[in-house]
Amino acid sequence: MTRAPDIILLDPHEKSIRSLLSHGAGSERSAYMLFGVAEIEKDPWTQAQRTRLVSHQFKAVDDDELVSASGRHVTWQTDGFMHLLTTAKTEGLVPALVHTHPVGEARFSEQDDRNEAELARTALLKGVPGLISVVMAGNGDLAARIWTQKDRAVDIGRILHSGPRLRISGLQGAPEPFLDRQIRLFGEQASLQISGFRCGVAGGGATGSALLPMLLRLGVKEAVQFDRDIVDETNLNRLHGARRSDVEAEMPKTAIHSRTVSEAELGMTLATIEAWAGEPATWDALKACDVIFCCTDDHAGRMFLNRFARFYGIPVIDVGLAMQRRSDTACDLFARVSTLVPGHPCLLCGGYIDARRAREEALKRADPAGYEKLRAEAYVLGEGNPSPAVVTFTTEASAMAVNEWLAGIAGFAGQGGMLPTRMRRFHARDERRPLVVSRGDCSCCALPETLGRADMKPFLDSVI
Ligand SMILES: [Zn+2]
Ligand SMILES: [Zn+2]
Numbered sequence: 102m103t104r105a106p107d108i109i110l111l112d113p114h115e116k117s118i119r120s121l122l123s124h125g126a127g128s129e130r131s132a133y134m135l136f137g138v139a140e141i142e143k144d145p146w147t148q149a150q151r152t153r154l155v156s157h158q159f160k161a162v163d164d165d166e167l168v169s170a171s172g173r174h175v176t177w178q179t180d181g182f183m184h185l186l187t188t189a190k191t192e193g194l195v196p197a198l199v200h201t202h203p204v205g206e207a208r209f210s211e212q213d214d215r216n217e218a219e220l221a222r223t224a225l226l227k228g229v230p231g232l233i234s235v236v237m238a239g240n241g242d243l244a245a246r247i248w249t250q251k252d253r254a255v256d257i258g259r260i261l262h263s264g265p266r267l268r269i270s271g272l273q274g275a276p277e278p279f280l281d282r283q284i285r286l287f288g289e290q291a292s293l294q295i296s297g298f299r300c301g302v303a304g305g306g307a308t309g310s311a312l313l314p315m316l317l318r319l320g321v322k323e324a325v326q327f328d329r330d331i332v333d334e335t336n337l338n339r340l341h342g343a344r345r346s347d348v349e350a351e352m353p354k355t356a357i358h359s360r361t362v363s364e365a366e367l368g369m370t371l372a373t374i375e376a377w378a379g380e381p382a383t384w385d386a387l388k389a390c391d392v393i394f395c396c397t398d399d400h401a402g403r404m405f406l407n408r409f410a411r412f413y414g415i416p417v418i419d420v421g422l423a424m425q426r427r428s429d430t431a432c433d434l435f436a437r438v439s440t441l442v443p444g445h446p447c448l449l450c451g452g453y454i455d456a457r458r459a460r461e462e463a464l465k466r467a468d469p470a471g472y473e474k475l476r477a478e479a480y481v482l483g484e485g486n487p488s489p490a491v492v493t494f495t496t497e498a499s500a501m502a503v504n505e506w507l508a509g510i511a512g513f514a515g516q517g518g519m520l521p522t523r524m525r526r527f528h529a530r531d532e533r534r535p536l537v538v539s540r541g542d543c544s545c546c547a548l549p550e551t552l553g554r555a556d557m558k559p560f561l562d563s564v565i
Contacts (some may be wrong), residue, residue, distance in 0.1 A: 105255045106152040108136070108233075108245055109414045111443045112264025114156040118237050121161065121201045129175035133185045134197035136233060137555025142564035145325045145372035145386040146299070147430040153388065154233065155194055155414045157553035160185075161219045162305050172204045174212065182220065186227040192557070195247075196224060196235035207242035211233070216253075221248035233257075243270070249470050252389070261391050263414045266518035267509040269391065272297040277368060280320045291511040296320040298510075300389035303327045303406060304397035305354035307495035308420050308502075310341040311360050312394055313519075319370050324362075325372040325386050330354050332393045339492040365447055377466065378403030382559060388413060392501055395419040400455050401462035406450045408561050410441035411545045414553045417441040418519075420502045421453060424489045434483075434527035436498035438505050443553075446537040447546035453522075494527055502527060 105470040121130040137153040144151045168176040182198075187198040198220065202208075205410045208441045209217075217234050226230040230506075231249040245257040258271040276284060276292035300321050302309050305328035316324055332340060332347050332354055340354065355373045362371040369475060374557070375380040379402050387393060387409060395406045395417055410417035411463065421437040439448060448454045465472040475481045500521060509519040526534045539547040544562075554562070 104149070104151065105249060105257060107157040107259035108257050109139075109153055109261045109263055109300045109346050110243075111156045111414045112262070112266070113443050114277070114553075115243075115262060115264070116158040117161070118201075118235065118243075119241060120197055122200070122203055122239060122241075123239065124161070125170065125201055125203055127203050128172050129201050129203060130162070130170065131177055131198065131200040132159060133181060134199055134233070134235070135185070135189055135192075135194040136160050136197055137412070137553050138195060138230075139388045139555040141389050143384050144389050145374070145387075146370055149387065151205070153555075155195060155555045157227050157282060157555070158549070159199075164260055172413075175200055180212065180303055181219075182223075186224055186229060189229045190227055195231055195233055197228055197235060199235045199237070201237050203239045203241075205235055205238060207238040207244040209236060209244065209254075210247065210410045211441075217248060217254065218252060222251040222252070223270065224248070225251055228531050237547040245261050251410055259543055261415075263416055264444060264518070265440070265520075266386045266512065267294075267298075267392070267416060267506070268514070269294060269297050269407060272480035277320055279367065281321065286514070287507075287511045292320060294510050295507070296322050299323040299389060300390045301324075301325050301327065301393035303387075303393060303395050303402060304385075305330065306336070306396065306398065306489055307339040307357055307492070308356060309394070309396035309554060310343070310354070310424070310501045311337075311496040312396055312420075312503060313371075313501065314341060314365075317362055317367055319503070319507075320367070322368055323370050326355050326358055326376060327376060327378045327383050327386070328353070328355050329375045329376045329377060330502060332357060335487070339490055339495050345453065365499060378402045379463075380466070380534045381560075387415070392506060394506075396499070396502075399462050400459035401466070402461040403448060404454050404456070404463075405561075407441060407454065408545050408563065411447070411551050412557070414443065414555075416506075416519075418506055419448060419453075419542050420498050422490070422498050423493070425496060431562055432528050434494055436525045438498070438501045438503055439522040440519040441507070441546075442519065445519075445546070446539040447543060448540050449545055451522060451535070451537040452509065480534070497525070497527075 115320050137157045137160040138259045139153040141151040153532045162177045166178045185196045221232045233245045233247050237243050246254040248254045260270045263266040331351050374386050406417045419439045423435040425433050505519050508514040544551050
């Protein structure tokens with residue numbers, strides 16, 4: 102950790118911290134936490150090394166461990182702290198102290214400085230990379246810092262609050278003047294939030310090509326695209342920004358989108374990773390995002406991001422389309438948007454990923470010759486004919502996905518924020534919200550040990 106890290110605070114953990122306020126009923130309370138570590142070797146926008154810490158586990162200090170507590174102080178036995186340090190050290194996590202200031206502000210007091218310096222010394226001697234401290238005031242405001250040296254703590258300015266509602270604390274500045282009409286609807290604060298999210302777009306095809314220019318018009322300043330496809334003639338019916346001459350020039354789709362963004366001159370920096378989401382070349386940049394739009398039509402990429410969202414706590418908004426001609430007079434036209442945040446069921450539990458197709462696609466990428474051999478021997482399903490696609494439906498699906506994200510930030514559709522899944526049927530002109538329940542043992546949406554676990558070896562604790 103060479104620079105001050107930033108934090109991703111997951112909604113269930115933030116709720117647990119808040120519950121200390123009611124539990125303490127006016128007197129201070131404390132808790133321990135563990136954070137996963139996301140090391141980013143090269144941030145796609147600044148090229149600098151960065152560390153993010155993701156909330157992973159929360160444990161309140163029980164009443165029988167309390168020595169004394171009032172509205173102005175709390176002291177407790179430190180046996181639990183020694184146990185916390187041991188767990189952090191063996192699992193490669195960062196330990197944290199949490200306490201409340203029910204009558205004060207979200208600011209560290211001189212007493213906090215003294216107490217924490219002592220505990221930080223113990224933690225660093227134990228061999229953990231740092232000790233995080235979080236304080237929550239009675240109004241729910243938070244402050245956080247990290248001790249990486251025994252006598253000096255560094256403030257953590259930027260916190261991504263990740264759940265059905267989305268927020269980044271610590272953003273500075275004002276939204277761009279060109280956003281005037283948007284500010285009239287959502288207000289300055291929400292517009293500043295929208296601009297501050299670093300957005301990943303996985304897949305530069307029909308939905309990605311529609312989605313990226315929407316982010317541009319919403320004032321997003323930093324985005325990164327993941328794709329390595331070349332435009333072809335049959336893309337021209339739906340790929341926003343594509344020209345006939347691009348087909349002749351065999352342009353990568355990412356180059357078309359970069360041109361769209363740079364010619365607009367609206368202040369967006371668009372980074373490009375020429376790889377499919379899930380390939381090792383994409384991991385670093387994905388970890389740097391505050392939201393990822395999954396605009397790919399492959400099952401392998403979707404399978405990867407489904408798991409990635411769980412381990413890193415970075416919201417993934419998945420767009421899926423299914424279109425087919427049923428008879429001479431009827432079509433099935435579905436668009437689905439699912440939001441993968443703590444508390445929502447995952448795509449596997451929803452039955453929205455075909456695990457067999459995902460494995461085949463992964464094999465095709467890793468070992469094309471082996472895949473062709475299996476296909477020739479009819480051991481794999483392989484791709485069928487290209488699926489139908491029409492620009493109006495792909496574009497509307499993209500807008501649904503972006504609107505869901507905006508609902509998470511601006512709360513325009515209610516304080517609950519993003520819905521787990523919306524399914525629009527263009528052929529029936531209706532929309533449904535399928536009820537999906539997490540499988541109790543699902544490692545992508547239910548098991549506590551995967552939530553916010555961040556970096557692991559192997560990556561995502563899996564071999565896919
Ligand atoms: Zn304090
Ligand atoms: Zn699941």
